[in-house]
Amino acid sequence: MGIGKDNSFNSNSVEYETPIEIYKPLESEFKIELDVAASEKNAKCVNYFTKEIDAFTVEWDKNFWMNPPWSRDLKKWVQRAYEQSIKHGVTGVLLLPVRTNTQWWHKFIIDTKQEVRFLKGEIKFNGMKRGLWLPVAIVVIRYY
Numbered sequence: 001m002g003i004g005k006d007n008s009f010n011s012n013s014v015e016y017e018t019p020i021e022i023y024k025p026l027e028s029e030f031k032i033e034l035d036v037a038a039s040e041k042n043a044k045c046v047n048y049f050t051k052e053i054d055a056f057t058v059e060w061d062k063n064f065w066m067n068p069p070w071s072r073d074l075k076k077w078v079q080r081a082y083e084q085s086i087k088h089g090v091t092g093v094l095l096l097p098v099r100t101n102t103q104w105w106h107k108f109i110i111d112t113k114q115e116v117r118f119l120k121g122e123i124k125f126n127g128m129k130r131g132l133w134l135p136v137a138i139v140v141i142r143y144y
Contacts, residue, residue, distance in 0.1 A: 060084035
């Protein structure tokens with residue numbers, strides 16, 4: 001989870017548990033049924049994929065939630081979300097660090113005209129005393 005001894009963020013981990021107050025309104029709004037990047041402890045849906053169920057080898061055929069590891073693999077996760085949304089005609093709701101300086105942000109979010117909701121302030125992930133200083137957004141990927 002990226003927690004140091006003082007319960008603050010450190011750079012050793014790239015996995016942050018979604019705050020329920022961010023997720024719950026989105027679950028209702030988008031009728032989310034699948035969490036594609038979860039653990040048994042932090043899954044937001046009855047249907048979910050863990051590290052043991054490789055999300056890149058199974059179909060994402062329901063409206064899905066994605067808070068992926070915030071690593072160098074973000075491009076791979078966002079590309080998969082975009083492709084699965086198109087393939088299955090479902091909506092993907094993603095919690096992402098804002099990376100407007102990257103090619104993947106433009107290719108899969110801006111150029112395809114996806115909805116971006118920038119979150120205000122520092123996001124306090126579950127179990128953290130302080131918020132994360134990085135800019136964060138909800139990206140809604142829909143097949144039109």
